[in-house]
Amino acid sequence: MPKIPTSVPDAATEAPHAAPDASAQIAEAVHALRNGMNALLMNTAVLACRIEDVPESLRPFVESISKAGYRCSEDLARLFALVDKRTR
């Protein structure tokens, strides 16, 4: 089972003195980034799986996108952990 992320408190549930909109916006941005990254990685995987259909001159770029996608994915997880730690 993968590690479950901890929560960014939502505006509707956090203490009144906190900045509700900022927290909600962070949560929303994380959600959007994860969805975007999800689509990016999966589409890159389609290209990688069918690399023989990609012209040879373009194949290095598919590999680069794939590597960059993974790197971004890891960075996003790290960023989220930092944000989560700060907002706890």
Place this chain on the structure above:
Amino acid sequence: MKPSTPQATPAMRHSLLIVDDDVGFVHAAAEIARQKGFDITIAASVAQAITRLQGAQFDLALIDLTLPDGSGMQLLDHLDLAGTQTVLISGQPTLESALLAVRLPVVDYIVKPLQIERYQELLANAQRRRLATSPVIGDWRGMAGGAAIQSVRDAIHRVAPTEASVLIVGESGTGKELVARALHEESGRSGALVAVNSGAVPPELLASQLFGHERGSFTGAHSRQEGFFEQANGGSLFLDEITEMPLHLQVHLLRVLESKTVRRVGGQTDIAVDVRVISATNRLPQQAIAEGRLREDLFYRLSEFPLALPPLRDRPEDIAVLADTFLARLNQRYGTRRSFASSVIGRLTRHRWPGNVRELRNLVQRAYILADGNSIDVDFETQRPREPIAEDMHSITFRIGTTLDEVERRLMLKTLAYFDNIKLKAAEALGISAKTIYNRLARYQGDSEEAQVNVNDAEDTNLSS
């Protein structure tokens, strides 16, 4: 890509259900699974998924937790968890839904982005772990049962190899589509079994889906499309909920059945088709005719061999056997050794089972999930899904499993409606600022028509109103 109408899955191929409204992800995930030999069914909402799940079974279900019309958790009750590897995915950073999901022993939970290695592992596992199909969900012929079921089984065996049209009549949850599948499989016909839920397809689309259409025959018809009759050529076409088909289409259907030819919408030529038609309804056919829901001439054409499926309450001798079978499958699937507490079978037998076999299966699944140890008890009051308490303008209710986002959205919209869309009053009542309401409404924009109305209204309303 499979058509939007649910279709039966050929017996030997693996099947994947993807429920997600992110088109970019869905198409890519579908493409990868297709290359691995999966049949793909896609749904973009809870409602669509429930329609796709009717009578269908999947080896793997990939379900986004946050869907436009609710939570992916709502689908757990509609899945055969013993036969379907269920994976909930989410990008929402809310702890509650994640914890709720992972607490269940029968589902996996994955935080987006879904890594390709993990996805390929899920696909491979689903292919490896495919179990023998359920005696109820997958195959009527192997189903345990008393005299009533034996009679149905005999009828299937006798009528399947013939050309007779079969009308299956039975309450919801009695397994009508499974009987249709058994009829097709025993028919020896080489073509596919194509299943159509006549009540689930918008009436304006049903004609083109059944009969096909030519390019340009109507707005949006960008290419020529074979209809379900053509797809079922040489095989069987299962028309579920036949009494929900619009009457004008019933006329058209009758003509196709009489002539054994089909003409695509916008087409000029008749195409010969060899299709064995199996239909079903949960209404009494004579009553449906009297109510004007079913044409009498079509009824006689469809019911050359009528087949009645008995409700579960009329065959109490089957209840214990079925309950034990469902539990055994869950134990096998998850490597457990759970058993029913001593008083359970008696209580199951006394229940009326309005939802029939499907209700029994779901009850066993929920009891299995909620069991603390190896002894499973069944509490009808807490484990039966309840109808939502009727809401009025002063109240709002939520099902367990509703995401906090959805709770917040519905609460805010309902509060706004209660205060005649005066944001300041709604904000005071909710204990938040009016600015927060405006921010939320902007976020909800596009989520639903309801939200759209409020957003438009918000633009015209002064903050201090």
